[in-house]
Amino acid sequence: MWKYISGIVVAGGVTYGVMRYFAGGICRCTTRLDGLVIIVTGANSGIGKALSFELARRGATLILACRDTKKGLDVKCEILVEIPSAEVYIKHLDLASFSSVYKFSQNISSEFREIYGLVNNAGIFYHPQTITENNFDITLQTNYLGPFVLTHYLLKLLKASDHARIVNVSSNAHRMVNYYDLQAVTTWQSEFRSHFIAYGVSKLGLILFTRELSKQLSNTNVIVNAVDPGNVNTNIFRYLPSLSNPWLYALQWPIRVLVVKSPQQGAQSALHALLTSNRSTGQYYSDCKLSLPSPIASNDKIAKEYYRITLDILADIFGTESDC
Numbered sequence: 001m002w003k004y005i006s007g008i009v010v011a012g013g014v015t016y017g018v019m020r021y022f023a024g025g026i027c028r029c030t031t032r033l034d035g036l037v038i039i040v041t042g043a044n045s046g047i048g049k050a051l052s053f054e055l056a057r058r059g060a061t062l063i064l065a066c067r068d069t070k071k072g073l074d075v076k077c078e079i080l081v082e083i084p085s086a087e088v089y090i091k092h093l094d095l096a097s098f099s100s101v102y103k104f105s106q107n108i109s110s111e112f113r114e115i116y117g118l119v120n121n122a123g124i125f126y127h128p129q130t131i132t133e134n135n136f137d138i139t140l141q142t143n144y145l146g147p148f149v150l151t152h153y154l155l156k157l158l159k160a161s162d163h164a165r166i167v168n169v170s171s172n173a174h175r176m177v178n179y180y181d182l183q184a185v186t187t188w189q190s191e192f193r194s195h196f197i198a199y200g201v202s203k204l205g206l207i208l209f210t211r212e213l214s215k216q217l218s219n220t221n222v223i224v225n226a227v228d229p230g231n232v233n234t235n236i237f238r239y240l241p242s243l244s245n246p247w248l249y250a251l252q253w254p255i256r257v258l259v260v261k262s263p264q265q266g267a268q269s270a271l272h273a274l275l276t277s278n279r280s281t282g283q284y285y286s287d288c289k290l291s292l293p294s295p296i297a298s299n300d301k302i303a304k305e306y307y308r309i310t311l312d313i314l315a316d317i318f319g320t321e322s323d324c
């Protein structure tokens, strides 16, 4: 009898321990955000949605930037049920279209005088290869070039705030790619390598930008950081065959329950980057702690060079010189 009981207790303890371990860090900052305007892209689902709830609880004025404004409206209603006083705006934004990014930024600039936070959260993973209306690979444009352009369009409003923060939601997947992949995927997008590589490059690009932009903004009030949310159970896996197939998903379920974070847990590092009193910039957070990205992602020279390459391929959008 005692054997069974102690067996159950031990198994329960181990299960709990494993779940706690993979749940990762929790942001313990109690900072309030009353009256501060924060834009969250891809706010209608997963990490972006969970983060929006956290920010609304702390009093932020939210702009939910969604490509499907109807889904955005549903999230707004859910937030208002829990926090009736929340101030929430829904705006249309499709990161895979530069004209949409431009319209969004114009709209924000005409309605808001300053922005405290920009969270570049929206992203796609393992997407079938598609070329966007602007002739770029869809993963690179959605996850990297779109946020790049958006960030630059909004810099003026960010600089107008007493303090401002940009958070780029990157991924550990940036470790899967090498320097050659980075160059190849970005410069010759026809050299498509794999869905994983395309994703890894877009996320590595985001971290390199965090670095280079943090340098360019070093004497301003704007701090910029990248975060890795961890392995989170969201819709991001919709294109991944092993997880979008219900049978395969069911097989993996017992393990996923233990090791995969909930969206709320996944939102903690982004939340932390917005709230922490540590104003260091150009950093990479994982589990609410400063962490080190891959060696390529930490290389200032590559970051600078990659910024140049990005401006080159975006010459039609920005002209030849950056205006930031």
Ligand SMILES: NC(=O)c1ccc[n+]([C@@H]2O[C@H](COP(=O)([O-])OP(=O)(O)OC[C@H]3O[C@@H](n4cnc5c(N)ncnc54)[C@H](OP(=O)(O)O)[C@@H]3O)[C@@H](O)[C@H]2O)c1
Binding pocket: 041, 042, 043, 044, 045, 046, 047, 048, 065, 066, 067, 068, 071, 093, 094, 095, 096, 097, 120, 121, 122, 123, 124, 125, 142, 169, 170, 171, 172, 228, 229, 230, 231, 232, 233, 234, 235, 236, 237
């Ligand atoms: N889940 C993970 O394990 C994990 C791990 C590392 C990094 N991340 C990163 O975390 C971020 C959030 O992902 P998630 O896991 O929360 O996934 P998700 O539930 O699929 O949410 C992604 C969001 O991005 C939006 N989006 C996609 N394409 C867009 C476009 N062209 N324009 C505007 N919005 C667009 C989606 O809108 P729709 O609903 O309209 O599609 C959705 O709101 C992503 O950057 C992802 O790479 C996730």
Ligand SMILES: *[C@@H]1O[C@H](CO)[C@@H](O)[C@H](O)[C@H]1NC(C)=O
Binding pocket: 090, 091, 092, 107, 110, 111
């Ligand atoms: C901004 O977008 C909102 C919602 O889409 C719209 O109601 C508003 O008129 C737009 N404002 C401007 C100045 O374009």
Ligand SMILES: *[C@@H]1O[C@H](CO)[C@@H](O)[C@H](O)[C@H]1NC(C)=O
Binding pocket: 120, 143, 144, 145, 146, 147, 148, 149, 151, 152, 166, 167, 168, 205, 206, 207, 209, 210, 211, 213, 223, 224, 225, 226
């Ligand atoms: C976020 O990434 C975009 C590129 O996608 C870049 O323009 C911007 O500088 C980055 N911001 C930060 C804070 O890294």
Ligand SMILES: *[C@@H]1O[C@H](CO)[C@@H](O)[C@H](O)[C@H]1NC(C)=O
Binding pocket: 278, 279, 280, 283, 290
């Ligand atoms: C802030 O982060 C930096 C690393 O960039 C670290 O050296 C410093 O000790 C941190 N400051 C505090 C108060 O935690």
